[in-house]
Amino acid sequence: MIGRVIPHPVLSAALVLMWLCLTAFSLGHLLLGTLISLVAGWAVNYLHPPRPRFRRWSAIPQLAGIVLIDIIRSNIAVARILTLGPDHPSYHSGFIELHLRLRDPNAIAVLAIILNGTPGTAWLEYEHQDGRLLLHVLDLRSDADWQSLIRDRYETLLMEIFE
Structure with a gap:
């Protein structure tokens, strides 16, 4: 369940912290930063290409x-x-x-x-x-x-x- 809501928790937490460092801390900025980090995490989740399969390592x-x-x-x-x-x-x-x-x-x-x-x-x-x-x-x-x-x-x- 948590993987669907927050697919990349470390990325989301880092984005929220970076958002709060770049703006003045307030409840509004915390909520906005959280929303942005969740959307970014969902977007990253859809951008992952398939795992590479190497045919010829040489x-x-x-x-x-x-x-x-x-x-x-x-x-x-x-x-x-x-x-x-x-x-x-x-x-x-x-x-x-x-x-x-x-x-x-x-x-x-x-x-x-x-x-x-x-x-x-x-x-x-x-x-x-x-x-x-x-x-x-x-x-x-x-x-x-x-x-x-x-x-x-x-x-x-x-x-x-x-x-």
């Missing part, structure tokens, strides 16, 4: 190595762009729409972490129904290059790991 270090190399390369590329300035003719930023084959929510979450953690790229929007991803790229050369980069470097390994 692909995880390979993916981590590729991501590490890509982050180092991207840091160098972003530093070069910042040094040259945004008005340099070789600099082209833009939006790109990619089509993902991934369907596992955990694999998609890992891909989002990889792309947002890589300097020069930002995950903007994802349409689960058709697997469309809107990505902003600081140094956009061609859409096809990015589609193949995501598909060949990340998606293939993530599908081996999760699906």
Whole structure:
């Protein structure tokens, strides 16, 4: 019973305490903070993806190595762009729409972490129904290059790991 009313009691208690620290203590703030923490706990309860099932553990270090190399390369590329300035003719930023084959929510979450953690790229929007991803790229050369980069470097390994 208590699990349904307060699905995440530690989170709810922490949110109430944080609310009271940020506002002046009063009965109204205590009630409002409690209500907000309960709603947040219920929302978090519905956001939990299914437990990840790893198919091929040996692909995880390979993916981590590729991501590490890509982050180092991207840091160098972003530093070069910042040094040259945004008005340099070789600099082209833009939006790109990619089509993902991934369907596992955990694999998609890992891909989002990889792309947002890589300097020069930002995950903007994802349409689960058709697997469309809107990505902003600081140094956009061609859409096809990015589609193949995501598909060949990340998606293939993530599908081996999760699906």
